[in-house]
Amino acid sequence: MGEPRLPTHLEASALIRSVEAAGGFAAVLNKGDRDAGAILILTIERGGKARLWEKLPSVTGPPRYCVTREQDSDNQQEFSDYISRRIDRDADSWVVELDIANPERFIAELGR
DSSP states (O other), rough: OOOOOHHHHHHHHHHHHHHHHOOOOEEEEEOOOTOOOEEEEEEEESSSSSEEEEEEEETTTEEEEEEEEEETTTBBBHHHHHHHHHHHHHTTTTEEEESSSHHHHHHHTOOO
């Protein structure tokens, strides 16, 4: 049996507070199931590509966030369509957009 998990709405709130405490901004783009939904993190680097992060199982420890999709600058609509399809497949999912300096480092810290 796995470790107990925080309800998703509390995890999303903590994520938003952490981003704001680090000087960034976060917004919930889609609210899923209050207690058991997955959290998808959308990051957009200034002048760069958007990335979608999802928590995936890890062989060496607890699940951690990994990039599962990057926006193709030649086809930005495909990225948006992917997120829409992902939500359609799992209506319980939350999507939280982060606007924070060095999102890779911030997300790496989430697993610690």
